[in-house]
Amino acid sequence: xxxxxxxxxxxxxxxxxxxxxxxxxxxxxxxxxxxxxxxxxxxxxxxxxxxxxxxxxxxxxxxxxxxxxxxxxxxxxxxxxxxxxxxxxxxxxxxxxxxxxxxxxxxxxxxxxxxxxxxxxxxxxxxxxxxxxxxxxxxxxxxxxxxxxxxxxxxxxxxxxxxxxxxxxxxxxxxxxxxxxxxxxxxxxxxxxxxxxxxxxxxxxxxxxxxxxxxxxxxxxxxxxxxxxxxxxxxxxxxxxxxxxxxxxxxxxxxxxxxxxxxxxxxxxx
Amino acid sequence: xxxxxxxxxxxxxxxxxxxxxxxxxxxxxxxxxxxxxxxxxxxxxxxxxxxxxxxxxxxxxxxxxxxxxxxxxxxxxxxxxxxxxxxxxxxxxxxxxxxxxxxxxxxxxxxxxxxxxxxxxxxxxxxxxxxxxxxxxxxxxxxxxxxxxxxxxxxxxxxxxxxxxxxxxxxxxxxxxxxxxxxxxxxxxxxxxxxxxxxxxxxxxxxxxxxxxxxxxxxxxxxxxxxxxxxxxxxxxxxxxxxxxxxxxxxxxxxxxxxxxxxxxxxxxxxxxxxxxxxxxxxxxxxxxxx
Numbered sequence: 001x002x003x004x005x006x007x008x009x010x011x012x013x014x015x016x017x018x019x020x021x022x023x024x025x026x027x028x029x030x031x032x033x034x035x036x037x038x039x040x041x042x043x044x045x046x047x048x049x050x051x052x053x054x055x056x057x058x059x060x061x062x063x064x065x066x067x068x069x070x071x072x073x074x075x076x077x078x079x080x081x082x083x084x085x086x087x088x089x090x091x092x093x094x095x096x097x098x099x100x101x102x103x104x105x106x107x108x109x110x111x112x113x114x115x116x117x118x119x120x121x122x123x124x125x126x127x128x129x130x131x132x133x134x135x136x137x138x139x140x141x142x143x144x145x146x147x148x149x150x151x152x153x154x155x156x157x158x159x160x161x162x163x164x165x166x167x168x169x170x171x172x173x174x175x176x177x178x179x180x181x182x183x184x185x186x187x188x189x190x191x192x193x194x195x196x197x198x199x200x201x202x203x204x205x206x207x208x209x210x211x212x213x214x215x216x217x218x219x220x221x222x223x224x225x226x227x228x229x230x231x232x233x234x235x236x237x238x239x240x241x242x243x244x245x246x247x248x249x250x251x252x253x254x255x256x257x258x259x260x261x262x263x264x265x266x267x268x269x270x
Numbered sequence: 271x272x273x274x275x276x277x278x279x280x281x282x283x284x285x286x287x288x289x290x291x292x293x294x295x296x297x298x299x300x301x302x303x304x305x306x307x308x309x310x311x312x313x314x315x316x317x318x319x320x321x322x323x324x325x326x327x328x329x330x331x332x333x334x335x336x337x338x339x340x341x342x343x344x345x346x347x348x349x350x351x352x353x354x355x356x357x358x359x360x361x362x363x364x365x366x367x368x369x370x371x372x373x374x375x376x377x378x379x380x381x382x383x384x385x386x387x388x389x390x391x392x393x394x395x396x397x398x399x400x401x402x403x404x405x406x407x408x409x410x411x412x413x414x415x416x417x418x419x420x421x422x423x424x425x426x427x428x429x430x431x432x433x434x435x436x437x438x439x440x441x442x443x444x445x446x447x448x449x450x451x452x453x454x455x456x457x458x459x460x461x462x463x464x465x466x467x468x469x470x471x472x473x474x475x476x477x478x479x480x481x482x483x484x485x486x487x488x489x490x491x492x493x494x495x496x497x498x499x500x501x502x503x504x505x506x507x508x509x510x511x512x513x514x515x516x517x518x519x520x521x522x523x524x525x526x527x528x529x530x531x532x533x534x535x536x537x538x539x540x541x542x543x544x545x546x547x548x549x550x551x552x553x554x555x556x557x558x559x560x561x
Contacts, residue, residue, distance in 0.1 A: 003467075003468045007363050007366060007367065007468075008367075008371070010359070010360075010363055011360070011363050011364070011367070011371070011375050011379075014356070014360050014379060015375060015378045015379060017436065018378055018379050018381060018382055018436070019378060019381070020397065020404075021382075021389075021390070021393025021394055021396070021397055021436065022381070022385075022389075022393065024393065024396055024397050024404050025389075025392065025393050025396055028396055028402065034402050035401075035402065036400075036401055036402060036406070036407075036416075037406075037407045037410060037411070038402045038403075038404065038407055040404075040407070079285075080285040080286040080289070081286050083282040083283070083285060083286060084282060084283050084285075084286035084287060086282055087279050087282035087283045091278065091279045091282065093275075093276065093279035094276075096279075099283065099287060102287070102290075102291060102294075102295070103287070103290065104553070104558060105294070105549060106290055106291075106294045108490070108493060108545075108549050108552065109294065109493075109545055109549070110493070110494060110497040110498075112497065112499065112500060112518070112522075113497055113518070113538065113541055113542065113545065114293070114294065114297045114298070114301070114538065115522060115525075116301065116304065116521060116522075116525045116531060116534035116535045116537075116538050117297040117298070117300045117301035117304060117535060117538065118293065118297050119525070119526075119531075120300065120304055120309065120314060120531060120535075121296075121297055121300050123314060123315055124315070136289065137293065139286075139289045139290065139293065140289075140290065140293040140294065143286055143289065143290050144290065147286060172278050173278070173281075176282070197384075200386075201385070201386030201387070201388070201389075202386075203386060203387060203388040203500050203504065204499070204500040204503065204522075208526055219386065219388050222388070223388070223504065226392075233395075233399075233401075235396065235399065235401065235402050238392045238395065238396060239392075239396060241392070242388070242389045242392045242393060242396075245385075245386050245388060245389055246385060246386075246389055249381075249384045249385060249386075252384070253377060253381070253384060257377070264444070
């Protein structure tokens with residue numbers, strides 16, 4: 001066998017591994033009755049598991065909560081991370097390296113690391129069981145990445161444009177919103193997508209910080225619906241819920257891949 | 271660039287940096303507070319008893335701590351090994367593929383990383399389930415008995431490693447991919463002329479070039495793997511019989527399952543310490559530029 005054929009076969013093998021859970025979840029979510037042995041394909045597909053999950057108490061509202069939190073996190077993080085990225089990229093000041101090191105640290109440290117003290121702090125601030133509290137908390141998931149993204153994006157803006165603005169008498173604040181913000185549509189979209197995506201998908205904080213039903217986020221409500229029975233797992237909900245969780249990701253992959261790529265490049269990941 | 275006095279940079283930085291440093295660093299300070307007191311689910315909003323360093327003793331003499339550290343070592347070692355090997359191999363294959371093939375496979379191999387860890391947990395739970403799993407369907411159709419992957423300690427560990435490898439490998443593919451681009455196409459041509467096989471080219475030419483990327487990648491995925499517990503929490507909850515209770519999950523369960531916040535906070539102290547060492551290595555190896 002030629003080396004080229006071997007390479008393709010290996011890629012196909014990995015792709016099967018990569019797609020297998022998604023395939024299986026999709027297949028199960030559409031099967032009439034989930035029992036052993038399962039069918040490899042849904043023979044007569046049904047959406048009854050989706051209907052069942054969505055009509056389960058608290059699930060539909062949790063989706064709305066997650067959308068609300070996700071959009072807010074996206075919006076706020078774009079606003080404040082573009083400001084910070086601008087300061088790091090275009091302003092000189094004392095202590096810059098030191099503060100930047102703190103941002104790198106936060107970028108590298110996994111956010112769940114601090115869950116115990118954060119829980120206690122949020123309790124003190126009366127911000128548990130609170131959607132606004134989650135919008136605040138979720139900034140830690142996305143701010144470092146978005147700050148890097150804007151910092152790198154602003155670095156690419158041509159000096160000449162900035163200089164002509166300085167000659168026109170525009171100060172640093174004016175330059176930020178008159179020049180940099182209008183120029184950075186791709187970075188804004190990428191940062192917004194990150195903000196939404198990370199909060200939509202987050203699960204550990206969501207299940208721990210909000211326990212009262214009408215305020216729950218989708219990952220938490222889904223987890224609760226799946227494990228509602230003491231000794232049984234609701235596989236119907238597990239499968240259908242995973243697909244619902246996946247939808248925004250797929251939308252991004254289909255419509256927003258360009259921005260995702262820009263974002264990953266600027267965020268220094270790719 | 272003009273240097274600004276404190277006011278204007280502070281105006282731009284404060285919202286983001288204030289939020290970020292509060293959540294990250296202020297919470298570390300608060301954590302010390304939890305460690306030095308006896309804080310439980312019962313009293314966490316009222317008065318705390320000062321206990322000094324007693325919580326360290328409690329954590330260090332708990333046999334579950336040793337178990338969880340061993341579990342973390344097994345989980346991390348196997349996950350990281352698999353991610354490194356598979357991820358590097360796939361990114362090399364993508365690099366050597368013609369653009370059309372590369373464009374076809376790239377979104378497919380990246381997809382898991384874009385998924386929530388909850389999808390990784392649920393997807394693999396459904397694949398491996400004794401009740402409805404695809405794997406058990408295949409196993410029984412071959413004439414063997416069903417395997418309860420989440421019932422045995424070794425198989426449960428294998429399950430979480432599989433799920434974590436599925437979820438994490440795309441990052442290595444992405445990062446090694448950017449390393450591969452620094453291999454010049456002339457080198458490939460030259461080795462073809464010399465009649466070197468693919469394997470010789472990969473090991474003798476490509477690997478040394480991408481070695482710095484391998485190191486950086488190794489440190490990054492080590493940080494993420496030893497801290498990973500959301501996936502495990504959703505898949506096994508640490509069971510059966512603590513067989514998948516990794517170190518950060520140990521702290522989490524102590525705080526939120528048993529209600530002992532100070533215990534969880536003490537585990538956090540150890541975690542932070544280990545993480546800082548790794549990140550120090552990262553900053554040294556990656557030669558991180560500080561703006």
